[in-house]
Amino acid sequence: MSYPRVALLGLGLIASSMFWAMKRAGMDSHVTGYARSQATRDTARRLGLCHEVCDSVAEAVRDADLVVLAVPVGAMGELAEAMAPHLKPGCTVTDVGSVKQAVIDAVRPHLPEGVEFVPAHPMAGTEHSGPDAGFASLYDNRWCLIVPEGASEQATARLEAYWQALGANTERMEVEHHDLVCAVVSHIPHLIAYTMVGVADDLRRVSDQEVIKFSAAGFRDFTRIAASDPTMWRDVFLTNKPATLEILGRFTEELFALQRAIRTGDGQLLFDYFTRTREIRRGILQAGQDTDAPDFGRAAVRK
Amino acid sequence: MSYPRVALLGLGLIASSMFWAMKRAGMDSHVTGYARSQATRDTARRLGLCHEVCDSVAEAVRDADLVVLAVPVGAMGELAEAMAPHLKPGCTVTDVGSVKQAVIDAVRPHLPEGVEFVPAHPMAGTEHSGPDAGFASLYDNRWCLIVPEGASEQATARLEAYWQALGANTERMEVEHHDLVCAVVSHIPHLIAYTMVGVADDLRRVSDQEVIKFSAAGFRDFTRIAASDPTMWRDVFLTNKPATLEILGRFTEELFALQRAIRTGDGQLLFDYFTRTREIRRGILQAGQDTDAPDFGRAAVRK
Ligand SMILES: NC(=O)c1ccc[n+]([C@@H]2O[C@H](COP(=O)([O-])OP(=O)(O)OC[C@H]3O[C@@H](n4cnc5c(N)ncnc54)[C@H](OP(=O)(O)O)[C@@H]3O)[C@@H](O)[C@H]2O)c1
Ligand SMILES: NC(=O)c1ccc[n+]([C@@H]2O[C@H](COP(=O)([O-])OP(=O)(O)OC[C@H]3O[C@@H](n4cnc5c(N)ncnc54)[C@H](OP(=O)(O)O)[C@@H]3O)[C@@H](O)[C@H]2O)c1
Incomplete structure (x- = not known):
């Protein structure tokens, strides 16, 4: 076959x-x-x-x-x-x-x-x-x-x-659905990670050495994602324009809502938002698409 | 001692x-x-x-x-x-x-x-x-x-x-420098991850089941970060307001620049940006703060 x-x-x-x-x-x-x-x-x-x-x-x-x-x-x-x-x-x-x-x-x-x-x-x-x-x-x-x-x-x-x-x-x-799903679960996360690493690299008040030395969970994962091949990712964004721009628009909308909550001190909004996102993680673990090991990704550092 | x-x-x-x-x-x-x-x-x-x-x-x-x-x-x-x-x-x-x-x-x-x-x-x-x-x-x-x-x-x-x-x-x-460095390497990456997972969860055209099933590298890492304790993170954002808002402002500025490049089809800008961020990753690996294993985080899935 x-x-x-x-x-x-x-x-x-x-x-x-x-x-x-x-x-x-x-x-x-x-x-x-x-x-x-x-x-x-x-x-x-x-x-x-x-x-x-x-x-x-x-x-x-x-x-x-x-x-x-x-x-x-x-x-x-x-x-x-x-x-x-x-x-x-x-x-x-x-x-x-x-x-x-x-x-x-x-x-x-x-x-x-x-x-x-x-x-x-x-x-x-x-x-x-x-x-x-x-x-x-x-x-x-x-x-x-x-x-x-x-x-x-x-x-x-x-x-x-x-x-x-x-x-x-x-x-x-279906082709259109594929391009949208992938924008959500892969393309926009990559774009965001690239952006965050770029911001860190730009910031003169925090040196590259510090960014590297103190890179904590979160940022450390972003740097890995943002080390992906530039040609491949350039092409992805140039060719998946409609879905990318749609999801990006939604992303900045939500980010602005959270930013406003920070500015006005709306702890309840932040708490509720952060509580809701935990459920998705639980689903991914149940689906066997990731591991729950507490030392995730640190194995080689430890030895 | x-x-x-x-x-x-x-x-x-x-x-x-x-x-x-x-x-x-x-x-x-x-x-x-x-x-x-x-x-x-x-x-x-x-x-x-x-x-x-x-x-x-x-x-x-x-x-x-x-x-x-x-x-x-x-x-x-x-x-x-x-x-x-x-x-x-x-x-x-x-x-x-x-x-x-x-x-x-x-x-x-x-x-x-x-x-x-x-x-x-x-x-x-x-x-x-x-x-x-x-x-x-x-x-x-x-x-x-x-x-x-x-x-x-x-x-x-x-x-x-x-x-x-x-x-x-x-x-x-120094205290002020601490709060800025941590906003860059930890707090804003968490906020961004929370936001992205929230966007995925909101999007009616893509079901939660799909988001979970097809969660690729990038998004999968975001869901882990966005599973962190809501109380702890609410407090971080409420109390590290100045640094958080500063870095968030820079982040959206850069994200808009990349968004415009996608819209106008400026492949060179995207390529150069994505190339620059690789260096930071190299530094983190050299500093022993992460591992370069190709199957990063998938050990438990494999067995
Ligand atoms: N990497 C991922 O995470 C991933 C996941 C799913 C799907 N994909 C898709 O898989 C495809 C390949 O990705 P990859 O990760 O295998 O890339 P890769 O490791 O960078 O390899 C790309 C290959 O394409 C060749 N190539 C590049 N530009 C070319 C051009 N203009 N004309 C002819 N050949 C060219 C390269 O040849 P030379 O070495 O001779 O330059 C190389 O052999 C891409 O479409 C990507 O979107 C990637
Ligand atoms: N988790 C991280 O990644 C991390 C990294 C570096 C620093 N930190 C910092 O470390 C501190 C603790 O974090 P953690 O991860 O250990 O948190 P955790 O696992 O959620 O534990 C928090 C502890 O604080 C207690 N607590 C919560 N609210 C309280 C209140 N209003 N009054 C008195 N006690 C209260 C809880 O008591 P009950 O169990 O009885 O509710 C619990 O014992 C935080 O300031 C956090 O910013 C965390």
Whole structure:
């Protein structure tokens, strides 16, 4: 039920983790890989990433039954255009982009008749990037959202089975809803973390050394989030504009309400707000999407 | 060099961790404890927290050489007033509050002549609270900020040695600077996390179930931060008003600049901003204040 030949286009965190997860799952697919730069292709060869690293898109996709676009969202269209003439008739194209409407708009026009396009988005990642950042368990117990958008049931179900074999749970979603949900649970939190770290870095009255030395829970987590790849995140915000701006508008509205409560000394409003948000956390722990360990994230510091 | 008798007033996360850390350090101090509610005192007795749990403040502080105020910032003044008549002459009073100017203003007026007051703030915590949330290693390799503000060198140095024995590093700081640094590295990050989780909870177009199910890195961390104790954080924002409002003003300014860049499609600005914030993260890793493990926080999910 897996794909005999898989092509990974882009060899960063997401694609390399897919390869290691395929290996771990014992899939017997033949995997070709392509990356834009010689440096990344060399690293991939050194690491044994993919059975064959190709120097051109054409070579990589030739004969592939599944082609995975695993580059920043803003680069998907160009890549799709370059590969399109070389696709095997009847193959399936998918992507792993964090935004779906923009990717569909950029990719679909280039695809020839008879090629299935099943957009997908594994909701898993770290702040690291590049071909050496991947690991086999990245997708374990994480969600991979599938946006069928006109693909056949057969092609969709096959891609779902593939992602499940990599360790993920899958769920189908409408494209617009996907982009909104992701703005809430991922994109805007990243933007906020970037902003807060930027503020700390700007503030001349507090030195960088102090920010680093005394970084407490809260800020420390923000710095990790704000260490994520700048190209990827630039593209996310440029391409998920409507949802991003909607959620950002709501966020500043609520922040202003809390700011006013601080200014006027409205302790009851603050208390009630802070009480309500605890429930969401409880839900996430129950759903097994995080751990409740009191020393969360400090293991390596301790030793 | 330690204190023969220590009184812990308030028996939550911070005080209970202090007791377990004292025990681990093999200090031979006699520790009395007091908490407002019968329920907390009962739990403390059941856990063996403190050598003696007292039903009144007066009893708890009688004969104590060090008295630690470990209640929410807004409750410090009242507690100081209640204990003041019963303090042993020449003892040292300290606190662990997250805000320092407000605590000094609330506590100092009540203290009799000859009692030393050395405010302190251990920069360590979790999102859990209460007498059963503590653990001995909470302060290991964390900073405890000391704000001497008129205390004698002897009393200050003695408190520093005590905190070092609990595992912490200590650093002296001016009170106003303390409140600003903490607004940046802790208070505003918490406010922002609370706000973002509140926005997610409000949004009718995205259900709570979805927010919980698909919570990705970023948002997941925010929910942990936003699960912290509502009373403690209400008090922090009400009492650290000037620094909080200053940093909040800067934060919204920067957020608006990024929002405009998204709206106008200024990818270069976004890219440069996101690149700059990576450096801070590098500093924090080098300073040993966090771990770089790729599966950060997912250990318990995996098993
Ligand atoms: N990281 C996450 O947390 C995460 C989570 C879910 C989804 N995603 C999505 O997954 C995709 C890949 O992310 P990633 O984290 O794997 O990124 P990454 O580690 O930075 O790798 C990106 C890969 O894309 C290539 N690339 C970059 N710009 C390109 C261009 N203009 N043309 C052709 N190739 C280009 C890079 O090639 P070179 O190395 O040769 O430059 C690299 O191989 C993105 O669409 C992202 O939105 C990421
Ligand atoms: N948690 C952190 O991350 C952290 C980090 C650094 C500093 N701090 C500071 O440490 C202090 C204690 O925090 P914590 O985390 O240990 O809190 P906690 O776990 O919630 O415990 C607070 C304790 O204070 C008592 N208390 C609450 N309100 C009181 C009142 N009005 N009068 C008398 N006692 C009262 C509670 O008694 P009952 O149980 O009987 O209600 C409880 O024993 C706060 O000032 C906080 O700002 C906290």
